[in-house]
Amino acid sequence: MADGFRVRLVAIDDDPASLALITAALKAERDLEIITATDPSTGVDLVLRHRPQVALIDLMMPGIGGMELLERIVEVSPDTDVILITGHYSPESAVAAIQKGASDYWTKPLSVALLRERIGKLIEQCRQHYTASLLDGEVLRANQFEGIVGRSPLMLDVFRRIRRIAPHYRTVLITGATGTGKELVAAALHRLSPVAENRLVVCNCSAVVETLFESELFGHVRGAFTGAAQDKMGLFEYANGGTVFLDEIGDMPLDTQSKLLRVIENGEIQRVGSPAVRRVDLRIVAATNRDLRELMAQKRFREDLFYRLSTVEIKLPRLCERPEDLPLLIRHFLGQFSTEYGKTIRGLTPRAQLLLARYSWPGNVRELKSVLGSACMMAKGDIIDIHDLPEHLRRAPAEAADEDLLTLEEVERRHVRRVLERVGGNKAKAAKILGINRTTIYRILGEESAEAGAS
Template identity: 40%
Template sequence: MKHRILIVDDEAIVRDFISEVLIRMGYAPLAVEDGQKALDYLRRGEFDIVITDMKMPGISGIDLLKQTLGLWPDCRVIIITAFGTIEQAVGAMKLGAHDYITKPISPDHIEMVVAKALEYKTLKLENRVLRREISEKYSFENIIGKASSMKKVFELIQRASPSDSTILISGESGTGKELVAKAIHYNSPRAGGPFIKMNCAALPEGLIESELFGHEKGAFTGAIRATRGRFELADGGTLLLDEISEIPPSLQAKLLRVLQEKEFERIGSGQTIKTNVRVIATSNRDLKDEVGRGNFRDDLFYRLNVIPIDLPPLRQRNEDIPLLCEYFLDKFAQKLGIPAKALSDKTMGLLLAYQWPGNVRELENVIERATVISKNQELKPSDLPSEVSSGVPDFPRGGLEAGITIDGAEKMLILKTLKAHGGNKTKAAEVLGISTRTLRNKLQEYGFSE
């Protein structure tokens, strides 16, 4: 689409000159001699750029600037000014003008200013579209689940999002902690600000302080330039501290101070920097236990735990597995440009019976793998990884955990015993002290075929 450019100047020679430069650039500008005619055109439709003289009879360039931005806030207005009125042109930029051109007018200067104005507008529009897409991607509707435990999570994050309170999201790896954090950010008043993430477990202890607070040039060996930390980068937005339990004790007091006082200093600097950041922390450990063990400050825990959100593991919300499968099947079909595949009843039975130690992330990987490698429209058990298709999942090293039901414990024990004996049902039944028929009935109950 051709960009629309409007030239406004009471001198015909100036209008013609600027028009000729723009035509050489490949544009088809419209030129008028006064502000009133310019407004008539602006009321009929939007222009990408308006180039206007500052001093004209009737409506001045400043008045035209104000009315143009009132009609079309995204329009880039460029002011033409004489050398002696540059201060007025700078004043016009404070009112929203994009740039100014001084007389005598240079063709090169016109080309440069117009090109930069169009580039700025394009980037601004692209950024707006990107933010809209991100907002839609991380809307609450994209956090999938109908289990009662997930409904409670939805209600909590919807209530928490409009606030500025610190949030602690807990849950096993793969339960979607970062997805929830992004949903909170992009549905909060800070959605227009940055979302900055720092994985505390991925950094050596000696680098975490610098990553959080930044450093000055020469603050330590290798600090060849001043660097802003995550708190500065996240100013006006949200800072996600992933795996907060890995923050070393020596830094926990400094982090507590930032949360309480909203200020910090870069390493090697005595200058205090104010910060306006919402902090969301995540942990796959129980921070209360870490406090009890002396690994985590209790005052920092209470400061982070203003709004706690606990994400249940996938094995505790089996009813969500069919919904998640449907979502991932559609997602990868769109990605690959193919019709969405389906799951056979046996395949779904295996997915429902599996313990999912890697939670939703593991399920997503399994569906992606099956979608890519299967030649069939309906995914079979043979399209699944061996630990899923065999019906004998890998179990967490810790064994049974608090909160599991009696039926769940029985199921885990049966499947673990079967795995330990290579799938031999007779031997597994003998060890379990039940008949082979009972074992077979239990396996059918769990969705496993012969």
């Protein structure tokens, strides 16, 4: 067939006559490629190399038994249907084989009719999977909005809001837990706005040194403070005519907040150290994963700014609130990492899928992305299995009970690791959540600090 569909079958049997029978019986199957070996260890290599959808294995061979071979194949190629063939059938050994992961157990002598019928069915099954995976690709393409993947009602609502707001907004507040895609939404808003051809300038408020905040946003004139050797343009002026994305707005100092309000209300800025008022024409998108109302109650966020920003708000749901999106996102990231790592990762084994579906994803899409990124890197074949996934996903909730009997030091270490995993390994972010500095993270993890002395 011209559509690229092909089923590979590896047959391993020390009896060449048996292999000849299989090959002859299935000769007419056009979409089937048959690879044979009389030597078991060559057979395993063939399975590793070709990743067949089906393996037919003789149970009795010199050197290595079919059962052992079965175990190895299930381990290295979990996606292969392994069928054991034996001259000495017993229900016990059949059950044992099925429990070890065999998909069927046939008795010799094999008849041509049985081979054709059973293998024909398997080919049909593979064809259905193949068509479904092509369809998945189409479903994925159809369920993206400006690079944001989602088909759940909650995300469709987000897409609808973005589409409606983008042509008109002056300020938008994007809220949602860490890793839910706030930055993607900000970029989409700008791309769909009337000023899309002008700049989108990003300022991550949590990364700006407090004393330099105003100079960063508004610029300064020469001599405004020690170190201000030259006039400098700030972000707002630089973005004039376009959009400024103020990420982690909850980290903006109070006095800068009042100046921001002035920009929003009057489009006015002043460079630090200069009395001259300049006018800017800007759209402002702000984002936060913190609860601004709580910050407001603590007097760390200005009320007037909050009400001004929150008139147009886009709330991003957590990943666990939209399980329908999980399979789509998985496919999206597998495709992305396959390209990035030059591998072809076709999917996950059913048991790996189950683990991902059961997990609560506190770090949301970012955590999913980082889990799949490392799984793609680890995966030996073209399919991800449970041992490619991080340990905390594999651990049954019951095992967590062991944690009651740990030293404080170990609890501390585990907690730091967990937080790090949730923020996709971003140490600065983890330090912030943990309320410690980055060097302390290195100390707790017992790692050499790359920036020791610098912080």
